[in-house]
Amino acid sequence: MHSAISLSVAAPFPAAGARSDAFPLAGGLRPAGIRFCGLRREALGLRRLRSPATGRIPPAPARGLPRTVAAAAAAAAAGAGNGSPASGFDYDLVIIGAGVGGHGAAVHAVENGLKTAIIEGDVVGGTCVNRGCVPSKALLAVSGRMRELHDEHHLKSLGLKVSSPGYDRQGVADHANNLVSNIRSNLTNSMKALGVDILTGVGTVVGTQKVRYGKVGLPDKEITARDIIIATGSVPFVPNGIEIDGKTVFTSDHALKLEWVPDWIAIVGSGYIGLEFSDVYTALGSEVTFVEALDQLMPGFDPEIGKLAQRILINPRKIDYHTGVFAKKITPAKDGKPVLIELIDAKTKEPKDTLEVDAALIATGRAPFTKGLGLENINVVTQRGFVPVDERMRVMDANGNLVPHLYCIGDANGKLMLAHAASAQGISVVEQLCGRDNVLNHLSVPAACFTHPEISMVGLTEPQAREKAEKEGFEISVAKTSFKANTKALAENEGEGFAKLIYRPDTGEILGVHILGLHAADLIHEASNAIALGTRLQELKVAVHAHPTLSEVLDELFKSTKLDT
Ligand SMILES: Cc1cc2nc3c(=O)[nH]c(=O)nc-3n(C[C@H](O)[C@H](O)[C@H](O)COP(=O)(O)OP(=O)(O)OC[C@H]3O[C@@H](n4cnc5c(N)ncnc54)[C@H](O)[C@@H]3O)c2cc1C
Numbered sequence: 001m002h003s004a005i006s007l008s009v010a011a012p013f014p015a016a017g018a019r020s021d022a023f024p025l026a027g028g029l030r031p032a033g034i035r036f037c038g039l040r041r042e043a044l045g046l047r048r049l050r051s052p053a054t055g056r057i058p059p060a061p062a063r064g065l066p067r068t069v070a071a072a073a074a075a076a077a078a079g080a081g082n083g084s085p086a087s088g089f090d091y092d093l094v095i096i097g098a099g100v101g102g103h104g105a106a107v108h109a110v111e112n113g114l115k116t117a118i119i120e121g122d123v124v125g126g127t128c129v130n131r132g133c134v135p136s137k138a139l140l141a142v143s144g145r146m147r148e149l150h151d152e153h154h155l156k157s158l159g160l161k162v163s164s165p166g167y168d169r170q171g172v173a174d175h176a177n178n179l180v181s182n183i184r185s186n187l188t189n190s191m192k193a194l195g196v197d198i199l200t201g202v203g204t205v206v207g208t209q210k211v212r213y214g215k216v217g218l219p220d221k222e223i224t225a226r227d228i229i230i231a232t233g234s235v236p237f238v239p240n241g242i243e244i245d246g247k248t249v250f251t252s253d254h255a256l257k258l259e260w261v262p263d264w265i266a267i268v269g270s271g272y273i274g275l276e277f278s279d280v281y282t283a284l285g286s287e288v289t290f291v292e293a294l295d296q297l298m299p300g301f302d303p304e305i306g307k308l309a310q311r312i313l314i315n316p317r318k319i320d321y322h323t324g325v326f327a328k329k330i331t332p333a334k335d336g337k338p339v340l341i342e343l344i345d346a347k348t349k350e351p352k353d354t355l356e357v358d359a360a361l362i363a364t365g366r367a368p369f370t371k372g373l374g375l376e377n378i379n380v381v382t383q384r385g386f387v388p389v390d391e392r393m394r395v396m397d398a399n400g401n402l403v404p405h406l407y408c409i410g411d412a413n414g415k416l417m418l419a420h421a422a423s424a425q426g427i428s429v430v431e432q433l434c435g436r437d438n439v440l441n442h443l444s445v446p447a448a449c450f451t452h453p454e455i456s457m458v459g460l461t462e463p464q465a466r467e468k469a470e471k472e473g474f475e476i477s478v479a480k481t482s483f484k485a486n487t488k489a490l491a492e493n494e495g496e497g498f499a500k501l502i503y504r505p506d507t508g509e510i511l512g513v514h515i516l517g518l519h520a521a522d523l524i525h526e527a528s529n530a531i532a533l534g535t536r537l538q539e540l541k542v543a544v545h546a547h548p549t550l551s552e553v554l555d556e557l558f559k560s561t562k563l564d565t
């Protein structure tokens with residue numbers, strides 16, 4: 001019987017919430033260095049075991065939720081709760097900022113028996129849920145379908161006929177809004193159910209292991225914690241000279257509400273945000289003009305991928321561009337006049353051109369949000385606003401010394417401005433707090449741009465790998481394949497795609513993988529896990545992939561590598 005098996009497996013784990021029974025010292029005199037972590041991992045529904053506390057089998061993770069939310073829901077169902085704090089403190093862990101980084105850390109901390117509070121000054125979910133990944137992917141889901149429905153050649157080749165597809169702007173905006181509300185309440189409820197104390201107000205570090213928080217007009221409260229994590233994220237960076245009115249000149253914060261679809265929009269900056277919005281706007285009928293300071297569009301990507309992206313994502317669409325120029329001054333539309341953009345040469349600073357457009361989206365990067373955190377109270381000086389940390393996310397003071405018990409994760413430390421990186425850094429910190437040393441290998445963290453088709457990458461670009469090889473004295477090789485060689489891609493009539501693998505032929509180590517093509521964002525994980533786990537190509541070459549699947553794109557790459565041994 002299933003239940004008998006579940007029970008016999010689950011039985012050895014202590015009951016949820018029974019930490020002090022299992023460890024008599026908990027909440028009392030705890031020997032220095034011992035943390036009551038990792039007691040309830042399996043009992044918390046990470047594996048679907050019967051909960052020893054409730055006798056119930058936790059539900060399968062909810063569909064469509066980030067892992068941490070799903071794990072939290074399962075953990076809550078298993079009867080987990082917030083533990084008791086370390087002796088002498090209000091909490092084991094206080095996290096400032098309830099974005100995805102803070103949430104990931106909070107859930108992992110409670111899973112590991114740490115009494116945890118999270119302080120949020122605005123709404124739970126931070127940038128990713130409210131103004132980033134979530135609403136942008138909802139808009140991109142619409143743009144993908146619009147593209148397909150408008151691609152007569154593609155439809156005809158599949159034998160399909162569709163007449164006059166269109167969209168309802170408010171309906172599209174509602175889809176994004178509803179998704180945000182849904183994910184935000186899932187995120188909030190999961191933390192509440194798990195017993196994380198959600199404290200409302202702006203958090204300030206007032207001293208070692210001490211945080212003050214409060215709402216405007218109300219007296220502040222002070223709490224102590226054995227450890228503190230700063231997870232205060234970032235806000236859009238707007239260069240001087242650009243006037244934001246939120247209507248005709250705006251950042252992604254406004255654009256995601258899709259209050260209107262301009263006929264002609266300039267997008268300043270061709271990074272992730274610029275590129276994803278160009279996909280949305282052109283699918284909804286806008287013409288786009290990119291303004292990019294560097295000499296080529298999409299300067300952050302591997303150059304070969306950048307070139308192909310230009311051929312697939314830019315040239316065939318209603319997009320033109322100015323590269324090597326700064327938007328020096330942007331004036332919003334007013335009194336019947338259009339938005340004015342004054343361009344200067346990025347190198348000589350000479351005036352170049354003036355654009356007149358209906359709207360301008362400013363996508364020139366993000367600035368850390370570290371104001372008001374009270375870092376001066378602990379002698380920490382930010383670097384261009386970012387909180388300086390070491391490889392374990394431990395905060396460093398102005399003299400380069402570690403600040404005891406203080407960590408910073410996510411966008412606020414500027415290591416890698418991605419949602420899953422913020423969350424992974426939070427988990428890494430909690431692992432350390434539990435006495436398990438952990439250094440996140442940032443080269444194993446994948447990234448994806450959710451255009452149609454998608455772009456994904458992990459590890460080094462080819463120029464970065466060549467530079468490293470030269471410095472360290474080893475050879476690199478590059479394997480390449482086209483989606484045209486993949487049966488599933490051809491069945492979907494989506495053969496336009498490319499993947500490359502940069503590796504060391506002497507050791508079989510993967511240095512980087514870059515993919516542009518259908519479902520590239522999902523495909524990258526086989527490579528990122530291989531980098532994280534140190535799996536070599538010798539093993540990957542003989543791994544089996546189902547046929548016909550897109551995963552065979554990577555299989556093809558692995559098999560075509562030429563190794564010395
Ligand atoms: C348009 C857009 C699309 C994106 N798409 C993706 C994507 O597809 N995939 C991806 O991986 N990343 C994406 N990102 C990036 C991702 O959103 C961020 O990397 C991620 O949100 C960073 O998480 P964080 O927890 O560090 O900070 P945030 O999510 O910014 O959260 C910080 C939280 O701290 C709160 N806070 C700040 N100061 C205080 C204080 N003193 N006291 C209390 N609370 C405070 C804030 O209110 C906020 O809720 C996107 C970003 C944007 C803008």
Ligand SMILES: NC(=O)c1ccc[n+]([C@@H]2O[C@H](COP(=O)([O-])OP(=O)(O)OC[C@H]3O[C@@H](n4cnc5c(N)ncnc54)[C@H](O)[C@@H]3O)[C@@H](O)[C@H]2O)c1
Nearest residue numbers: 269270271272273274292293326327363364365417448449
């Ligand atoms: N799919 C995703 O994972 C995703 C999606 C959106 C955003 N993000 C994250 O959000 C962060 C911010 O994204 P972003 O696209 O704003 O930044 P970005 O750093 O990716 O790109 C900014 C671009 O703007 C250009 N630029 C800067 N100042 C300029 C100026 N004055 N005139 C013209 N060009 C200028 C830069 O050269 C660069 O190409 C990124 O770090 C990214 O990690 C991730």
